[in-house]
Amino acid sequence: MHLDETMIQVNQLNKSFTNSGYSEQILKDISFNMTRGExxxxxxxxxxxxSTLLKILCGFEKPDSGTVILNGDVVERPSRQCVMLFQNYGLMPWRSVLKNVELGLEDTGIPPERRREKAIHYLNLVGLDDKLDLFPHQLSGGMQQRVAIARALVMQPEVILMDEPFAALDTFTRYHLQNEVLRLQQKEKTTIVLVTHDIDEAIYLSDRVLIMHANxxxxxxELNIDLSKPRDRSHEDFQRYRKIIFEEFHLNQPKPSIEYNI
Ligand SMILES: Nc1ncnc2c1ncn2[C@@H]1O[C@H](COP(=O)(O)OP(=O)(O)O)[C@@H](O)[C@H]1O
Ligand SMILES: [Mg+2]
Incomplete structure (x- = not known):
């Protein structure tokens, strides 16, 4: 297995939705490739x-045209190779932390003992092995997202798709979890696609940023982030990337000067 192997090929995706009899093109000519571990x-x-793009990548939604090739196979439906991590954690409130993480391994033929061991291993990695019997409502938002991360990792997927996974968390918890994700990703060599509207998060975590425009x-x-990890958010190189992206979104225009006509 080589690290420069192509993991995802996205070719010319197009997608429209019809709302109230009116068809609107949502995605146009989306193409990009990813290597393993990127x-x-x-x-x-x-x-x-x-979000529509992520759903197509993992087979929840079909494109009108174009293909997604994951690890050599065309994506037609959801598979265990690719798991999704959501902003609202997606935990089952009636299942304990341990049972939530074991969920992804049910129906796999893995014996219950082994399932439990694996779930505990990944809960240990996210620092929650002392919370096995608690229920989601007994945890903070950050802990709930860590359970969701453990649940994704336990499946040992090739790819994790993250849809604004830290958006509901406070800044400190968000920074902390971003570091956790980087640490775990380096250990497991998972390929990650992160959807975000947070410019700092994109620069901090990714090897490459794809800037999307709407309508x-x-x-x-596409912007390569050529900075070694872990990155320093206050470093001038980091600021340089922020500036480039701010310009792309026209966020750094000076305020218009106010003219007083008295
Ligand atoms: N299942 C659907 N049916 C109809 N329209 C949809 C559907 N899913 C998303 N859309 C529309 O597609 C557009 C893009 O949505 P989405 O992919 O959720 O954007 P984002 O995640 O960038 O906020 C929105 O205008 C939304 O209303
Ligand atoms: Mg979305």
């Missing part, structure tokens, strides 16, 4: 089609 961020404003959703620019 982290890319898809950065764009709300409504530009990021229709399309990749406007």
């Amino acid at each position: 982290i890319i961020s898809i950065l764009g404003k709300s409504g530009c089609g990021k 229709p959703g399309r990749i406007h620019r």
Whole structure:
């Protein structure tokens, strides 16, 4: 297995939705490749089609045209090779922490003992092995997202797709979990696609940022982040990337000067 192996090939995806009899193109000519172990961020404003793109990547949604090839096979339906991590954690409130993590291993033929061992191993990695018997409502938001991360990792997927996974968390918890994800990703060599509208998060985590524009959703620019990890958010190189991205979204225009006509 080589690290430069192509893991995902996205070819010319197009997708429209019809709402109230009116068809709207949501994604237009989306193409990109990813190598094994790469982290890319898809950065764009709300409504530009990021979640739709992720759903197509993992086979929950079908494109009108174009293909996604995951590890050599065309994606036609969801598979265990690719798991999704959501903003609202997606935990089952009636299952304990341990049972939530074991969930992904049910129906796999793995014996219950081994399932439990694996779940505990990954809960240990995210620092929650002392919370096995608690229920989701007894945990903070950050802990719940860590359970969701453990549940994704226990399946040992090739690819994890993250849809604004830290958006509901406070800054400190978010920074902490971003570091955890980097640490675990380096250990497991998982390929990650992260959807976010948070510019700092995109620069901090990814090897490459795909900047999407809306109406229709399309990749406007690809930006390689050539900084070694872990990255320093206050370093001038980091600021340089922020500036480039700010310019892409026209966020750094000076305020218009106010003219007083007295
Ligand atoms: N299942 C659907 N049916 C109809 N329209 C949809 C559906 N899913 C998303 N859309 C529309 O597609 C556009 C992009 O949505 P989405 O992919 O969720 O954007 P983002 O994740 O970037 O905020 C929105 O205008 C949304 O209303
Ligand atoms: Mg979304």
